[in-house]
Amino acid sequence: MDVTRKKRDMLKMYYGHSQEALQDQGAATADPCNINGAHFEPDIYLGKLLKERSLGELMDKETEMVRHIKALDSDMQTLVYENYNKFISATDTIRKMKNDFRKMEDEMDHLATNMAAITEFSGTISNTLQDRRQQITKLAGVHTLLKKLQFLFELPTRLKKCIEMEAYSQAVRYYTKSRKVLHQYQHMPSFQGIQADCQLHVDALREKLRSKFHDKNSCPKELAECVDLLLQLNEPAETLCQDFLSQSVHSSALQPSEHTDILEFVDCGCNGFLSNVCLVIASYNDLFLNRQQDDEQLDAIALKKLVSFVNDLMELYFGYVQRRVLLEKETGDNTILVRALDRFHRRLQAMNKLLPDTDFSRAGTEIVSRAARDRVSHYLHSLQQHYADCLTDIRQNLAAPRMLARPDGNPLSDLLQGLNSSLLDQMKSVLSNLQAFIASDITFAMKPYFRGLFCVQDVRQGLVVAFLEHINAVCIEFCEAPSDKGAVPPALLLILSRLCLDLEQSTISYLLTLVDEQFMLDSSSVVTPASVLTAAARDTAQRLLNHYVRVQGLTISQMLRKSVETRDWLNTIEPRNVRAVMKRVVEDITAMDIQVGQLYEEGIRKERSSDSTKRSLSTVRPSAPTRTNWSYTPSTLDNSLMSNIQKLFSERIEIFSGVEFSKVSVLTGIIKISLKTFLECVRLRTFGRYGMQQIQVDTHYLQLYLWRFVSDENLVHFLLDEIVGSTLHRCLDPVTMETSVVELICERG
Template identity: 25%
Template sequence: MSSVLDVTKPDFDVEAFVVKLLREKSLDGLVKEEEEMVSAVRRLDSDVHQIVYENYNKFLTATNTVRKIQDEFTQLDSEMKSLSRSMSTISTLIGNLDGVLGEKRDDILQLGSSYKVVNSLKHIFDLPHVLRSEFDERNYGEVLRMFKLAEESLSQYKDVPTVQLVLQKSKKIYDMTENQLMDQLRNPASGAELVSEAVDLLLTIGRDEDEVQKVLLTCSEQSLRVDLKELSANHSDVLDLVDKASESFIPNLTLIATTHDRLFEDKREDLITVLKTEMNSLHALVSKVFLSSSDAKDCSIVVRALDRYFRKISTCRYVIPGLDFLPLTIELINAVSKHEIDLSLTRIKEELKNGLNEVRKALINEEKDLSALASKIEQVFVHQVKTALANLLLFTASDVTFANLPPDEFRQSFSFNAHERLLVQAFHRFSELADEYESGAGEIRFVDPRVHLVFAVALQHLSNKSAVYLLNLCREQFSLSPDDGLTDITVVMSEVKTRAQKLVRCYAEKTGLSMGETLIKGCAMLVQPAATPSAVRASVRRLVEEMNTCDSELTLLLGGDSKPKDSRSSSNHNCSRCRQRFIVV
């Protein structure tokens, strides 16, 4: 039954199909079915037209092809007939010629043989010219090959003066070629391909192997030294130096080793001796540039350059067996990391000095917000330490190859140095700076006493919070634990607090001396005949005003009550209260 309703089957029943549609579909469905059938009919009609058109084109093309083949066969038939006539004519002529020359056949054969001999002699006499032409075109291998062949062929005729002259001229060009190959081998500017060609040809003609090898090593040594000289004279920074070494010196080194191993495999010890000497020179140059870096801001460039150098040296170890500079490179990595730590430490101290100088200038300009100045000093220290730690983290980044070395070769000592050599020493340098201000040596001798107070408050705040934060941050970033022999946090905090107390004591002493001098000057007037009690009262009043100003500053900076109950007690014990407030804070 399904085949009767399938329009693609031969037994399709139109009436049954229509009845089925009327029974199953609504009016809209019938309209849609009609539209689909009309669309299908149009599409089939278009396909039929397209097929007819394509078949017609194929028919026309086939007709043209048949006509063309027919024309070509006609032309070929004509040419074959012409060829047949020509062959008949040639056959007739050969028959006639055989009858004419038959009696002189032996003479003709002898004449042909004589022509070949004359032609060979002509090539022999042209040999010097040919060799010279090949020499001028730098085809040295062809010169040597041709001379050797000619020498073997003409050796039996060397007594003939003409042949002897040809051999002399050719031998002169041969010697020139051999000397040119030796010069090419000795020239440091010759590329690896030219050197390899020269060695192959010299060994082919029987030149002494030891002599050739010695010249090759000398040439290689000179070439590497030229590269080193160029590297030493032309580099903008350490990254540029490593990049240029990776593009010139190290590839040249590899080519020299490959060429020598191919030609003189049994004399490798001499090669390794030369390469080690030149690699030591390169390593010394690279180390010098790495360790001459003077700006901690260039740490990212230094790490990138160090990583590239490490990768190149690691590759050389596998490409050139016996040339292992990896241990020296690891020593360099550790030395450079310590150098960068020292640079960061120096920068921290310089920034602290700059910050304190700015505080001094602000106090000269009557800056009243001492708390902000103290916070500024603390922030300078914290910011510089965090920046330094962030720079050092570049040494242990995941994309840095040498960061994956065994921990005992780099990471373990580096992390310890980051904590002890940088962070703990940064606190020591901060404390040493506090000692300098306490001692008052040089220009610091005449600074405003309030600088000591601001410095002391900054140290106190640092010991209360920031010191613990920085120490824990460092231990977390570099995966350190107390079992690694680290300086205890309490030791660092105690050192900072001690310096803070010394500075506030120094502030109290200098402020007290200053106020005492004011009072002494007022009392000294009493010994003068014209002195009056009002002048003394004015001096005492100024002293009280200064102490009240000092008390206000301390109150803003350290907190507390700014209105003392007893003005006389406040005047007598203001400086001691300053120290007591600081200790409480």
């Protein structure tokens, strides 16, 4: 019974039914009516069905159970067939493994027998030759050591004999062969003597080889051989290159001189120095490369030495060329410089064909690129200096007596036009000169690594964009300049503001289009977009115009502040005339209106509120007052509460807000600042009756003239109402003057 249960459990584990799952399933199937449980009782189950089910349900249940029985029978047959096939396959595999292992066991036995025979035979040989082997090894070592010692003891004599016979290559070969051994045993006294004697002969050999550099009859092959031998003797390559350079190249061809034409300098270097270098390369190839065709390793070493040697020479030559090219930085014409650089670049390309492992044309192009960048930098500095000179000329013209008061012409517009034309002409001239670097007959101009960087980074970005940014930076400095560095003329701020606005509207687009066409820039180039430059120019123009408004507003405000603070308003006499400062204010604002009108359009004005005063502004003379419907009546004093309520719902006036690019907007900003200063000064004083009436006369006079300068006359009305109202509140005896009397005084004044 236990054996049967154990087999059943093993089968259940094989088919995935663990003991825990069986226990849980047994607990769940303890019901005797559960047909799938271990405690199923057929009689109880059948009695339950007969009691609970009808005849039709019993027949359906029977059909279902028959179907399940057939399905289980089919599954059992399939399982038996599958297991039978697996058992047959396992039996075949075991039978085959037995055969394979039997054959392998026979082979291993045969191998073990062979190995035992070999081991026995090897042991016999070792025992026979053991004594003789030790003697042979010892004698061979002694013989080798004696040969080395004999060579070392004879080394000084051999070196001396080779030097006397001028067999320098053999002497160097002897020494380099034994140098490592001498260094290894230098602590032994006998070897110290040998090394000292050898060092004396090697020093003499170095002097003999170096004397070849000063021999005018030495050919390039002999010089190349001497360089190679000295390099094997651990001579510094830099010193050898310098000595070889002094012998192979004429000093006159390598010395940059301010008195030597750049074209002559390049021709001398190409025909002298570079020709000699080519001869040296050819000789070196014959001596060290062409004779070692069968040994690739030696060829590689020799070629590496040659490349290193030539690279050092060319680096020195490039340094001289760069220094000479720098002397051309301040010259005005590019034609000779470009021709010289083109010849220099062409000759370097020929050297690349002679020595394929080098790329001197790339280094030459870098020198050409640096020369081009220096030219661009020089032109940028010249443009900046020209811009500074133009600003100085404008300041001198503005400082001339009665320059801005000329009745004929538009002086500010003429200055602006002259500045624009001068800057454009200079830029066109510079771009025309720089086109010499990309001419079609110039070899380096066709190289993409030169042309792309030169046209995009140097010309467009480094010159045009940098100069436009410099203009903006200088203009911003005028806005941020401290007062201790001197006042900036307001008219200059106005001109520069219009200049930046013209840059934003047309000049920047024109210059960028011009440089793109002349230097053939494609759309894929990464450059500063025009929108960024125009936005910066417009922002600068706005800042300059805002600064102009503040400066001019401050000038008018200073006059009004002093006129209020220096007068005794309690003990003044009855007003008989308009104060002179008010006339000065109107005159100055009129002059500002003329200045701004020369550079900016009129702008949009709001329609006048009174039909009696609607007239063309061009028909009103600046010196003639205009009647308006504005007056500050005494009833305003009694109606102060209603006035304050109206102020709550009126639009707030921004005194220091930005202005638009129009004449009325600029003058409105100046007048707002001036009248706001006048209002704040009035609020700090105490007035008598006649002082208050004088303020009433002055404000009426200002109204007669200032309304025509602003975009909305209601703004002037509001600020003047505030001034008069504040005066009434600060007055000890607030009795206003009749409107007709005020008008009569203002007209007579």
